[in-house]
Amino acid sequence: MIRVDGQGSSNSLIQVRGLNKTYRRGGENIQVLQGLNLDVDKGDFVAFMGPSGSGKTTLLNLLGGLDVPTSGTISVDGDEITHMSSSKLTQWRARHVGFVFQMYNLIPVLTAYQNVELPLLLTKLSSADRRKHVETALSVVGLADRMHHYPRQLSGGQEQRVTIARAIVSDPTFLLCDEPTGDLDRKSATEIMLLIEQLVEKHGKTVLMVTHDPVVAARAHITLHLEKGVLVEGSAERLAAMAGGAA
C-alpha cells in the first residue's frame, strides 16, 4: 500500500523517511524536498505530479540512486542506499533500477538489440543467455522484429519501447520513468502507457513515474503531488484543476 505519512509497514519495498534535498543556487539555498515520506509496495504503480521545479525529477533521481539527499533515508528492499559509496551505488543501480527517460537516450550507434543488451554486459551472463534475455525483453515491448534496427530507423514510440526493454531486461526491482510520454504524440503515448500498465499488471513490476500529463497519471494506481517539498495524495478535483490550469 502506498503511503506518504511515514506510517507505512516496515516490509514496504521502498521506504523513504524524512527526505530533505537542498540546492544552492546563486548564493541562495533552495529546499526542494522537506521531510518527504513515502512507502511503496511491490507491484505498485505511482505517478508523481507537480508544477515545474517542484522536485519531481529530483525525487526520482534520489530514489534511483543518481543523487544523494541532504538528509533523510531511502531503503529499497531492505538496502539503505543513502549512505552507500558512489561505486556501491552504481552496482546497486545496475541490479535494482530500470530507467526510462523522456528523451529515450539510446546509443545511436548501437542497434535496438545492442542497446537493450547494455545492462547485461555488467553481469556474468554468457552471450547466449544475454541473447535470450534481450529477445524476451524486446518481445515484451513488441519489437522482436526490429531488434537489428538502429534508433534512427525507429519512430519515437518505438525508441521509447526499446528504452523500456533496456530498463526491464535485467529484471530490476523497480522502474523509474521520467516523463516517459513527454516527447510522444497521443497515440504513441497511449501505447507506451498500455505497455507500462502491462508490465505492472502482467509482470508484477513496481513503477514510479513522473508526468505532467493528468491523463497519463490517471493510469497509475495512485497519483502523488509534490507540494512544498512533500508528497500529498491526488484527488479527482485536484487533477481536474491541474488539467484546467495546464489548458
Next chain:
Amino acid sequence: MKFARLILANLFRKKVRLILTIGSFAVALFLFTFLAVVKSAFSRGEEIAGADRLVVINRTGLIQVLPLSYDDKIAAIPGVKAVTHNHWFGGVYQDERNFFPQFAIDIENHRKVMTEFKVPDDQWNNFVKDQQGAVVGALLAKRFGWKTGDRIPLKNALYGATKTWEFNIDGIYHNEKPGGDESQFWLQWKYFDENVPPVMKSTAGWYVVKLNSADDAVNVAKAIDEKFANSSNETKTETESAFAAGFAKQLGNIEFLILTIGGVVFFTLLLVTGNTMAISVRERTGELAVLKAIGFSDRAVLFFVLAESLLIALIGGALGLGFAILAIPVVGAALNGLLPPLLLSVSLLALGLVFALLVGAASGLLPGLGAMRLRVVDALRRV
C-alpha cells in the same frame, strides 16, 4: 571483449573524423620514423667507432694534409699498437650524383687498425699484388652491380688536370659491426702517391691510430699533439667517435633539428587528437550519463574513452610505421648514397609504437577523466 562492440561502434561513429585523426597519426609516425632513421644514419659512425682508436688530422682542418713521415713517429709513441694512413680520393663514377667515399689506404697496416672490415684473404692478396686494385664495400658493390674482376673508371679533378683513373675490383669487404659502413671504395695509397702532383706526394690525409688500451686514449692523443706542436703541420688528435661526431656536425646540428621537428610533430598531434577526443566525448555527454545511470562505473567510462583513443593511436601508428617500412628503402635508394644507409630497426619501430600509444593515452586521458567525473544528474539535465 564483450565491450568491444560498444567501443568499436563509438569509434566508427564519425567516419570522416576517424579517418582524419588516424591519418594525422599515420603521417606523424611516418615522419617520426623517417627523422629517427636519418638521425641514426648520421650518428651511426659515432656509435660504432672503435673505442680504442684515435684519428689524427692537420690542426688547420681535414682538407690540409700531413707528412707521411709522421707515421713512424706516431708509431713510436708509447701506447700505440698500430698506425695507418688514409687519403681522400674524391673521384666521380659516371655521374657526380653517384657519390661514395673513396680512400687511398695503406695496405700494410690498414687491416691491423680497421679490424672490423673483413676481406677474404685471397681477395686481399690479389688487391695487394695489383697496384690498380680496389676493394669495395658490399653495399657499394650491390648498388652498382659490381663484382670482382670488374674494371671501374673514376674521373678525378682534385689532383692536377682532370684524369680518369682505372681500377680493378679485387675484393669486396663486409663490416662485422651491425649497421657498419659497407659503402667505401679503397685504392692503394702507393698507386695514388705515384699519380698525384709533387706537392701532394708523401702525404696522408689523416692517420688512424690503434691503441693498446682504450684507457690510454687521452694520454696518447696528448702525446701525439705535443710531439708535433710548433711544427709546420701541427696535429689535432681525438677519439674516433669524437671525430665522427664532429664530422656529422659539419652538416649542422642534425640531432637538434630532428628532435625539434619530432617534438613539434608530436605536440601538434597531441593537440589534434586531444581536441578530437574532447569533442567526441562532449557530443556523447548524455549517452555517457545513461551508461552511468544503468550501472557502468566511472572507471568503465574512463576505460571506454581511453580505449578509443588508444585504438586510434594503434591503427594510425601501425599505418604510419607500415608506410615507413615500405618507403624508407625507396627513399634510401633515391638518395643514391648522399646519406649513409637508412636502416629501420625493430627497436625503432617499437619505440614509434610506444610513442603513438603514449600520445593516444595522453590525448584520451583528460576527456576520459572528464567523462569519469561527469555527474549523471547534471548531464541528463543538459540533454
